[in-house]
Amino acid sequence: MQADYFEKKKRNTLLFLAILGVVTVLAIIITEYNVVKGFSSLPKAVEWGLANFYPTQESLTKLPAILDKLIETLLVSIAATTTGAVIALLFAILGSNTTRVNAFFGSISRGIATIFRNIDVAAWAMILLFSFGQSSLTGYFALFFGSFGFLTRAFVETIDEVSGGSVEALQATGAGYFSIIFQSVIPASLPQMISWILFMIETNIRSATLIGLLTGSGIGFTFNLYYKNLNYDVASLVVVVIIVAILFIESVSNYVRRAVL
Numbered sequence: 001m002q003a004d005y006f007e008k009k010k011r012n013t014l015l016f017l018a019i020l021g022v023v024t025v026l027a028i029i030i031t032e033y034n035v036v037k038g039f040s041s042l043p044k045a046v047e048w049g050l051a052n053f054y055p056t057q058e059s060l061t062k063l064p065a066i067l068d069k070l071i072e073t074l075l076v077s078i079a080a081t082t083t084g085a086v087i088a089l090l091f092a093i094l095g096s097n098t099t100r101v102n103a104f105f106g107s108i109s110r111g112i113a114t115i116f117r118n119i120d121v122a123a124w125a126m127i128l129l130f131s132f133g134q135s136s137l138t139g140y141f142a143l144f145f146g147s148f149g150f151l152t153r154a155f156v157e158t159i160d161e162v163s164g165g166s167v168e169a170l171q172a173t174g175a176g177y178f179s180i181i182f183q184s185v186i187p188a189s190l191p192q193m194i195s196w197i198l199f200m201i202e203t204n205i206r207s208a209t210l211i212g213l214l215t216g217s218g219i220g221f222t223f224n225l226y227y228k229n230l231n232y233d234v235a236s237l238v239v240v241v242i243i244v245a246i247l248f249i250e251s252v253s254n255y256v257r258r259a260v261l
Contacts, residue, residue, distance in 0.1 A: 055237040062234050066222060066241055073218035074245065076140050077204040084147030085197050088113070089186075091148075092155030099159060099185055110156070117149030121207050125214045134216030142211055143204045154196040155189070162188045198253040205249055209242060 028035060093099045095109030124142035132138040212220020219242060226235040 052232045053236045054233065055240060056233040059231075059233040059237045062226075062237065063241075066219070066234075066238055069219045069222045070241055070245055072136065073208045073212065073220070074205060074249075076136055076218065077143060077208045078201055080140050080143035081147045081151075081197060081201045081204050084144045085151050085193070085200070088148050088151035088155055089193070091152045092159055093181060093185065095152065096156045096159040099181060109152070113149050113152035113156075115149070116145050117153055119145070119149075121146040121204075122210060122214065125211050129214065134214075136215070136217040138215040139208060139211045139217055142215075143208060146207070147200050147204060151196060151200055155193055158189045158192045158196070159185055162192060195257050198256060202246070202250055202253055205246060 091109045095106050100106035121142045124145050128138045209220040212218035213224050223238040
């Protein structure tokens with residue numbers, strides 16, 4: 001019986017790899033991508049990067065302005081994540097099988113979160129450009145909508161996984177709905193929710209760089225400005241600052257996760 005299970009799993013894996021290989025070959029044919037030329041051009045790309053794309057002494061004079069834009073990007077990312085998390089918590093409580101008021105509101109809550117989650121932040125930025133133009137507000141709302149959709153789904157799964165037993169115990173004692181939420185659901189789910197929020201902050205900081213290219217704000221716009229003006233030394237400094245900031249945020253996030261979890 002166990003041998004049949006592993007044999008079936010092996011066949012499914014091989015079938016999946018075969019389908020993936022066929023799709024890859026078809027994509028190469030349809031897009032007319034030259035695989036040999038693509039890989040053979042890598043050494044020249046590395047050579048160009050080493051010769052042109054590095055910070056210089058002159059580019060360091062732009063560092064204060066770059067850091068200002070970086071701080072703006074970080075603050076927008078954190079603000080969009082935290083406000084999105086608050087709204088996501090409300091929708092997660094309504095959408096969770098453990099805490100929902102009824103099936104109808106649960107389905108509505110999950111459906112709204114699914115729509116927001118499946119629209120990429122770049123697409124949100126393009127949509128919102130028509131309403132708010134190129135501004136930090138556009139980037140904020142794009143990150144907010146993406147964070148809301150993702151965190152709602154994550155919070156729903158967290159509540160269902162962590163709080164099921166304690167909720168049933170409180171219901172058996174006759175506890176009210178809000179007592180269950182504030183005395184059981186939120187305290188039991190909070191550590192895992194904080195972990196998800198930290199993960200979303202890291203993701204939004206990375207996404208904010210791309211969003212800045214579209215919205216004309218933040219560190220992404222700064223990079224695009226210098227790169228298009230062929231100031232590769234300053235553009236490379238922007239990249240270095242972004243990498244250092246992401247590594248720092250990730251280290252802080254990992255420390256907080258270890259302390260909380």
